[in-house]
Amino acid sequence: MSNLNLFHYAAPATFYPLAGRLRPLFVALAILFGAAGLWLGLFVAPTDFQQGEGYRIIFVHVPASWMSMFIYCAMAFWGAMNLVFNTRLSGMMAQALAPTGALFAFLSLWTGALWGKPMWGTWWVWDARLTSELVLFFLYVGYMALVASIDDPRRADKAGAVLLLVGVVNIPIIYFSVQWWSTLHQGASISMTKAPSMAHTMLWGMLLMALSFWMYTIAVAFARVRAIILDRERHTDWVRALVRQA
Amino acid sequence: MHWNSASEFFAMGGYALYVWGSLGVTALALVVEPILVARRRLNVVNRLKRELRAEELETTAARKSA
Numbered sequence: 001m002s003n004l005n006l007f008h009y010a011a012p013a014t015f016y017p018l019a020g021r022l023r024p025l026f027v028a029l030a031i032l033f034g035a036a037g038l039w040l041g042l043f044v045a046p047t048d049f050q051q052g053e054g055y056r057i058i059f060v061h062v063p064a065s066w067m068s069m070f071i072y073c074a075m076a077f078w079g080a081m082n083l084v085f086n087t088r089l090s091g092m093m094a095q096a097l098a099p100t101g102a103l104f105a106f107l108s109l110w111t112g113a114l115w116g117k118p119m120w121g122t123w124w125v126w127d128a129r130l131t132s133e134l135v136l137f138f139l140y141v142g143y144m145a146l147v148a149s150i151d152d153p154r155r156a157d158k159a160g161a162v163l164l165l166v167g168v169v170n171i172p173i174i175y176f177s178v179q180w181w182s183t184l185h186q187g188a189s190i191s192m193t194k195a196p197s198m199a200h201t202m203l204w205g206m207l208l209m210a211l212s213f214w215m216y217t218i219a220v221a222f223a224r225v226r227a228i229i230l231d232r233e234r235h236t237d238w239v240r241a242l243v244r245q246a
Numbered sequence: 247m248h249w250n251s252a253s254e255f256f257a258m259g260g261y262a263l264y265v266w267g268s269l270g271v272t273a274l275a276l277v278v279e280p281i282l283v284a285r286r287r288l289n290v291v292n293r294l295k296r297e298l299r300a301e302e303l304e305t306t307a308a309r310k311s312a
Contacts, residue, residue, distance in 0.1 A: 219280075240298060
């Protein structure tokens with residue numbers, strides 16, 4: 001029975017109003033977590049003993065980098081769903097997430113460059129972590145270009161899904177790059193197996209910012225998928241009725 | 247509270263360019279993207295509305311000429 005329910009919401013006609021109703025909740029949570037995270041990160045967290053105040057870039061750099069990887073995994077998941085179950089919504093979800101993922105990959109590179117300059121003395125190095133993150137950015141751009149270049153949306157979804165599933169190999173490469181290769185980049189900020197080494201307020205500031213970016217991503221993906229649903233379901237009765245009312 | 251004055255806060259211990267350059271561009275991006283998405287949805291609705299109106303005009307014209 002629970003399967004039935006899930007597929008009920010996988011129908012664009014039922015997901016469209018659901019996404020619209022849930023979106024304000026995620027907007028509110030994003031603002032709430034973001035305000036709390038910025039407060040902790042900018043006003044409460046102590047100065048770093050090595051990097052002074054410059055380390056505060058961490059509060060956007062690490063969450064943005066995490067999101068750039070999470071979003072790609074989520075898109076690969078929707079791509080797999082699209083190939084296996086052939087549901088329309090899965091392809092639309094993958095497309096709705098792509099620009100936001102590309103944005104976070106860009107922000108990760110941008111804030112990383114601004115962090116690297118004062119700490120390492122360079123904006124950019126071709127080392128494993130930075131290069132694999134740049135490849136991730138190109139994967140997002142390549143996915144969007146591929147999907148946009150195919151006129152038939154269902155075939156675009158399929159081609160995009162294959163690209164997403166092939167590209168997912170890059171995610172563990174990014175994550176483990178700091179262990180596999182010698183690099184300027186520091187190791188993981190948070191480890192699953194060890195207690196975190198940073199001050200609690202720093203850690204909480206970072207986690208709250210990550211939560212805020214998560215909520216932001218859901219809110220903006222819901223908004224974008226609604227636009228995509230309207231466009232791609234434009235020949236259905238419910239969209240025509242909705243447009244007539246608008 | 248970590249800072250003694252507002253100017254100390256904005257100076258970020260000499261890292262102002264790097265810290266505010268990171269936070270500023272991130273904030274800008276997260277404000278602009280939702281605006282672009284809202285405009286995209288509005289554009290779709292307006293286009294579909296035009297298509298629907300054109301369709302209705304066509305059917306009434308066809309009915310009249312028949």
